[in-house]
Amino acid sequence: MTPAGQFAIRFLPYLAFCVAILLVPQFIDDAFLLNKYARYLVFAILAVALCLSWGYAGILNLGQATTFGIGSYCMAMSLKLGTVPVHTGSEGLPDFMVWNNVTELPWFWAPFHSTTFAIIAGVLVPALFAALLGWFMFRGRVTGVYAAIITLATMVVVNLLIIDQQRYTGGFNGITDLAQFEAAGFTFDAYSASTYYLVAGCLCLTLFVSYAITRSKTGLILQAIRDQEDRVRFFGYDVALYKVFVFAVSAGIAGVAGMLYTIVMEFASPTFLGVPLSLSVVIWVAVGGRQSLLGAVFGALIVTGTQGALSESETFLESWTLIMGALFVLVVLFLPKGLAGACELLVQRFRSAAADGKASEPRTPVATQPESAS
Amino acid sequence: MDLVISQLLTGLSIASILMLVALGLAIIYGVTGVINLAHGEFVMLGAYCAWFLQSQFGLGLIASLIPIFLILALFGWVIETLVIRHLYNRPLDTILATWGIGVMAQQLIRLTAGGELRYVEMPAALSRSVSVFGASESAYRLFILALALALFAVTWYLYRYTSFGLKLRAVTQNRDIASSFGVNSGRIYRATFAYGAGIAGLAGALVSPLKSVSPEMGTTYVVDAFMVVVLGGAQSLFGTVASSGILGELSAFLAFHSNDTIAKAVVLLAIVVLIRFRPQGLFSTRVRA
Amino acid sequence: MTNSQNLLELENATVAFGGFLAVSGLDFCVTKGELRCLIGPNGAGKTTALDLICGKTPISSGMIRFEGRPIDHLKEYQISRIGIGRKFQVPSVFRELTVRENLRIGNSRDPGVFGNLWRFGGKTEEPERLAELVGLQDELETAAAHLSHGQTQWLEIALILAQDPALILMDEPTAGMTGQETRKTADLFNRLRGQHTLMVVEHDMGFVRDIAETISVMHQGKLLAEGTLEEISADEAVREAYLGSGGIGHA
Numbered sequence: 055m056t057p058a059g060q061f062a063i064r065f066l067p068y069l070a071f072c073v074a075i076l077l078v079p080q081f082i083d084d085a086f087l088l089n090k091y092a093r094y095l096v097f098a099i100l101a102v103a104l105c106l107s108w109g110y111a112g113i114l115n116l117g118q119a120t121t122f123g124i125g126s127y128c129m130a131m132s133l134k135l136g137t138v139p140v141h142t143g144s145e146g147l148p149d150f151m152v153w154n155n156v157t158e159l160p161w162f163w164a165p166f167h168s169t170t171f172a173i174i175a176g177v178l179v180p181a182l183f184a185a186l187l188g189w190f191m192f193r194g195r196v197t198g199v200y201a202a203i204i205t206l207a208t209m210v211v212v213n214l215l216i217i218d219q220q221r222y223t224g225g226f227n228g229i230t231d232l233a234q235f236e237a238a239g240f241t242f243d244a245y246s247a248s249t250y251y252l253v254a255g256c257l258c259l260t261l262f263v264s265y266a267i268t269r270s271k272t273g274l275i276l277q278a279i280r281d282q283e284d285r286v287r288f289f290g291y292d293v294a295l296y297k298v299f300v301f302a303v304s305a306g307i308a309g310v311a312g313m314l315y316t317i318v319m320e321f322a323s324p325t326f327l328g329v330p331l332s333l334s335v336v337i338w339v340a341v342g343g344r345q346s347l348l349g350a351v352f353g354a355l356i357v358t359g360t361q362g363a364l365s366e367s368e369t370f371l372e373s374w375t376l377i378m379g380a381l382f383v384l385v386v387l388f389l390p391k392g393l394a395g396a397c398e399l400l401v402q403r404f405r406s407a408a409a410d411g412k413a414s415e416p417r418t419p420v421a422t423q424p425e426s427a428s
Numbered sequence: 429m430d431l432v433i434s435q436l437l438t439g440l441s442i443a444s445i446l447m448l449v450a451l452g453l454a455i456i457y458g459v460t461g462v463i464n465l466a467h468g469e470f471v472m473l474g475a476y477c478a479w480f481l482q483s484q485f486g487l488g489l490i491a492s493l494i495p496i497f498l499i500l501a502l503f504g505w506v507i508e509t510l511v512i513r514h515l516y517n518r519p520l521d522t523i524l525a526t527w528g529i530g531v532m533a534q535q536l537i538r539l540t541a542g543g544e545l546r547y548v549e550m551p552a553a554l555s556r557s558v559s560v561f562g563a564s565e566s567a568y569r570l571f572i573l574a575l576a577l578a579l580f581a582v583t584w585y586l587y588r589y590t591s592f593g594l595k596l597r598a599v600t601q602n603r604d605i606a607s608s609f610g611v612n613s614g615r616i617y618r619a620t621f622a623y624g625a626g627i628a629g630l631a632g633a634l635v636s637p638l639k640s641v642s643p644e645m646g647t648t649y650v651v652d653a654f655m656v657v658v659l660g661g662a663q664s665l666f667g668t669v670a671s672s673g674i675l676g677e678l679s680a681f682l683a684f685h686s687n688d689t690i691a692k693a694v695v696l697l698a699i700v701v702l703i704r705f706r707p708q709g710l711f712s713t714r715v716r717a
Numbered sequence: 718m719t720n721s722q723n724l725l726e727l728e729n730a731t732v733a734f735g736g737f738l739a740v741s742g743l744d745f746c747v748t749k750g751e752l753r754c755l756i757g758p759n760g761a762g763k764t765t766a767l768d769l770i771c772g773k774t775p776i777s778s779g780m781i782r783f784e785g786r787p788i789d790h791l792k793e794y795q796i797s798r799i800g801i802g803r804k805f806q807v808p809s810v811f812r813e814l815t816v817r818e819n820l821r822i823g824n825s826r827d828p829g830v831f832g833n834l835w836r837f838g839g840k841t842e843e844p845e846r847l848a849e850l851v852g853l854q855d856e857l858e859t860a861a862a863h864l865s866h867g868q869t870q871w872l873e874i875a876l877i878l879a880q881d882p883a884l885i886l887m888d889e890p891t892a893g894m895t896g897q898e899t900r901k902t903a904d905l906f907n908r909l910r911g912q913h914t915l916m917v918v919e920h921d922m923g924f925v926r927d928i929a930e931t932i933s934v935m936h937q938g939k940l941l942a943e944g945t946l947e948e949i950s951a952d953e954a955v956r957e958a959y960l961g962s963g964g965i966g967h968a
Contacts, residue, residue, distance in 0.1 A: 196703065200703050200707055203463070207696045211693045211696045214693045215693060217689065271833035272834045274818055278811045278819075280813075288771060288797050288802070289802075289828070289876075290797035290825045372539055373535075373539065376532055379529070379531035387511060387525065390518070
């Protein structure tokens with residue numbers, strides 16, 4: 055097959071998927087349903103973020119929700135300030151600050167009057183946070199299990215701090231009663247097709263950017279790092295820099311997902327930086343296939359979709375967590391490459407069955423090595 | 429003076445609980461290299477066993493210790509056979525799998541025993557206070573301290589002076605070579621996992637009268653236990669004791685002098701820094717390859 | 718001691734592991750364009766010497782110079798960037814990637830993260846040329862994990878060639894190869910002669926005989942002797958060092 059043909063085959067599913075999600079509002083007119091689907095698509099973006107760092111670079115981030123949460127708080131702060139006339143006491147202070155006897159808007163809240171600033175912060179703050187954490191870990195060659203534990207511990211620390219600093223963050227309750235997101239003259243009602251398009255558009259963009267990264271030489275080197283980190287160094291690549299890069303990009307994407315989540319859910323809460331959400335992301339990506347971006351997306355959609363469908367009945371939701379746990383363990387045990395890996399295997403079987411008769415064995419045994427080497 | 433002694437005693441009591449909880453994790457991690465994120469749930473299951481045996485069969489806490497050890501050891505054995513065994517050469521996946529097992533165990537308890545808090549009664553004989561150097565301390569907490577030390581002594585003896593311990597140390601050093609000399613490393617790993625799980629169960633049973641028993645109780649314990657192991661170093665049993673002592677006294681001190689949340693955050697940050705600069709722990713000179 | 722002809726110089730290089738001196742006071746020079754073999758009984762410190770040069774093991778004391786500049790404080794990737802490539806004893810390639818992808822990684826002329834974001838490959842013919850050089854031209858799309866042991870060794874050699882360093886360090890390139898494969902490797906090395914400076918650690922004396930110009934013998938962390946094959950074989954100290962390990966011609 056020509057390289058161009060191969061590229062088309064790899065790329066086509068991505069294109070088809072993007073077209074499909076963008077067409078959904080043409081067929082569904084139910085605002086609540088669209089809101090629910092938008093939520094699933096946000097999770098898909100988050101799954102792409104983890105897939106980049108875990109699937110491609112081998113960095114298992116057990117605290118992916120940290121950067122997701124930071125993004126969502128950035129957006130929530132901005133949207134909260136947007137409600138000033140309605141939900142505040144005197145001098146345009148957010149309500150929870152008034153309840154906590156804060157008399158002046160803190161300096162780090164002030165710039166969030168600007169939506170543009172909030173959007174930039176929502177990407178850059180998580181990315182910088184991750185770059186710093188990554189620099190701290192990867193310069194010291196912390197890898198594998200230890201890196202996973204550090205990301206987990208860091209998330210718990212950030213979560214504790216947010217809950218503790220109730221005066222500035224709203225504590226346990228988070229930031230609620232938000233304005234609707236407005237950008238470029240549009241108002242994005244959480245329960246409307248406009249928000250759905252916003253989220254779907256962001257997912258498409260994320261997918262294409264991530265796809266480009268993974269297909270570039272940088273993406274290849276990241277996979278080599280996942281395979282054998284120590285060897286890569288001896289080819290002159292600064293392994294730590296590569297890992298910091300992918301860690302920060304992944305965090306930026308998670309930040310975008312966080313911002314969208316706030317727009318869709320109309321609040322931000324410390325649970326967005328929680329262990330359960332982080333675990334869920336890992337589960338989605340593991341189920342879908344950690345080494346395939348589209349697999350991760352489908353993992354997120356299938357798992358959260360099923361969960362959403364089951365949440366109609368209370369008893370089933372209870373057992374759902376149990377089923378989820380069991381499914382997760384089974385996938386880890388038997389399908390380390392998830393559903394995407396299983397699909398690939400099936401396609402390969404199908405192809406080799408089709409090609410049978412033409413060429414029996416694709417590999418040449420050593421003994422019959424062509425003599426051109428001598 | 430009394431205040432100092434009572435502070436020290438509080439610290440010791442926290443330390444003994446930490447050690448009980450961490451010992452199982454340290455053994456499993458030290459020997460097999462598996463970070464068992466379901467360890468907290470093993471502790472939780474131990475506590476629920478205590479509650480179940482007491483409420484259904486009227487069995488006292490002390491009488492139920494041995495059954496609980498056996499039940500959890502069996503549980504650990506089964507988990508090792510079904511899941512962990514297949515993942516020894518995929519360390520990141522063991523984290524995931526044990527995490528999943530933890531979620532399942534929690535949910536299973538929530539579905540069967542309910543999500544509400546449960547209480548376990550302290551043995552009557554131990555529910556009074558005794559005076560130690562002028563400070564008063566609950567007899568039950570002293571009992572836990574004694575039992576923790578005894579358990580440590582037993583583990584130390586097994587590790588150092590039995591043929592099982594010898595094989596264990598051989599497998600820890602180099603699994604392949606030990607196997608080629610006829611040590612059944614699979615069985616050693618399984619036994620280690622079962623023993624660690626059993627001890628976690630004992631820890632859960634012993635703390636159950638002090639804290640309320642709930643399906644979520646394990647989460648905090650696994651973090652605490654992991655801190656102990658990271659600080660002490662996986663290769664060193666004495667490191668586990670020492671770091672339990674340090675962390676116990678430290679948390680008693682921090683809880684007394686500052687806000688609980690900040691104390692927790694500071695300790696976690698300290699762990700992060702420790703992993704970064706001394707992944708082999710404070711009391712260990714080398715790490716498992 | 719500094720000589721403009723010398724590509725690599727080790728001066729009194731010493732490595733201590735705990736109390737054990739794996740390399741002790743090693744003085745060693747390689748001139749530009751030569752093919753140097755480094756031999757010695759097990760535990761002589763040959764691999765550690767290579768580790769030292771490429772930055773895998775930090776030097777305890779002494780000095781390493783490359784093209785006249787000290788390099789012992791540099792990180793692995795920096796040493797690699799100034800032109801030192803290393804092939805490891807246990808062949809280490811990227812098993813989950815295809816041969817072609819491996820070769821693209823080997824070509825590390827521009828190692829930057831951001832520059833490589835815009836490289837999508839496809840155009841260059843270099844992977845084909847290198848694969849043909851080591852007889853892997855039919856395996857370009859095969860995952861490295863599916864290669865035989867000898868093919869994996871060759872792939873790693875090709876990776877080093879893709880990297881195109883001034884100095885190539887080879888640690889037992891023929892380990893685990895069949896006789897035929899070893900001969901092919903010797904041919905390959907003879908063709909590389911002159912284009913690259915090579916330093917080869919080897920146990921297989923037949924192979925050494927096929928390729929060697931100058932041979933250096935290490936023993937107990939020190940340089941024991943240096944010279945042509947004949948000089949080395951006649952050397953009394955070398956014979957003594959090899960006593961018990963079967964003598965020099967019979968590795």
